[in-house]
Amino acid sequence: MQSPLLDHTALTGDDRYALQNPQMLRVVLDGGPDVLARSGAMVAHTGRVQFTGWTPPGRRGRGGNSPTALDLMRCTGHGTVYLANLAQHLHILDLQRERLTVTSSYVLALDSTVSWQVVNIEGGERISGMGTHxxxxxxxGRLVLMTSGQPLVMRVEPGRYVYADADAVVGWSSGLEVQLQAQSSNTEAWRRRGTATEGWEMAFTGSGMVLVQPSELLTPRRVPVR
Incomplete structure (x- = not known):
């Protein structure tokens, strides 16, 4: 059989995290730190790999490592795991004692050495679910984020505000000052936050960056099984 389709064979290499293609992650398990992946994100694997449920150690509920903040599974063993979610674009980040704030819906995988805590956004209580996610x-450690399409990175400099639609923001440098405010103009577009006539935008100031995706509708999520 001949077809360009057959050119999409599995990559080889020893890199722990690599992109098989822009929408699929390849993870090599070799006895190193456990990999925590979004539950249900495994699409294929080779070798002797186990997938088990995962609960944060010493979970503290609200304000701590809440099991509802990230629905993860632990990937252990020796082999190669392929992860994806609804063909979202994937981005590998290497955290080196930095702090990054993200919406949990955009996390695909991370090393178990990366920790997190739930944070509150000023004004976030007006938007259902924002404060807990x-x-x-x-x-x-390594962190893999998802976006709907290729994202935009906006640099934030002292004394200069950057504004972004709350429905398009994926994450930002944790050192930034963040405020949530209602947009002054109306829109006919359906929004997952607010009402059909009033959207929300986030204002950032300080020094850092903001990650914005080209989508204002839905976060990456699994399709419910009927």
């Missing part, structure tokens, strides 16, 4: 990640 904003996570500050810290420590050292």
């Amino acid at each position: 904003s996570l500050e990640l810290s420590g050292s």
Whole structure:
């Protein structure tokens, strides 16, 4: 059989995290730190790999490592695991004692050496679910984020505000000052936050960056089984 389709064979190499393609992650398990992956994100694997449920050690509920903040599974053993979610674009980040705040819906996988805590956004109580799904990640290790399409990175400099639609923001440097405010203009577009006539935007100031995706509708999520 001949077809360009057959050119999409599995990559080889020893890199722990690598992109098989822009929408699929390849993870090599070799006895190193456990890999925590979004539950249900495994699409294929080779070798002797086990997938088990995972609960944060010493969970503390609200304000701590809440099991409802990230629905993860532990991947252990020796082999190669392929992860994906609804063909979202994937991005590998190497945290080196930095702090990054993200919405939990955009996390695909991370090393078990990366820790997080739930953080509150000023004004976030007006938006159902926002306060319980904003996570500050810290420590050292790899983190893989998802976006709907290729994202935009906006640099934030002291004395200069950067504004972004709350429905498009994926994450930002934790050192930034963040405020949530209602947009002044109306829109006919359906929004997952607020009402059909009033959206929300986030204002950032300080020094750091903001990650914005080209989508204002839905976060990456699993399709419910009927």
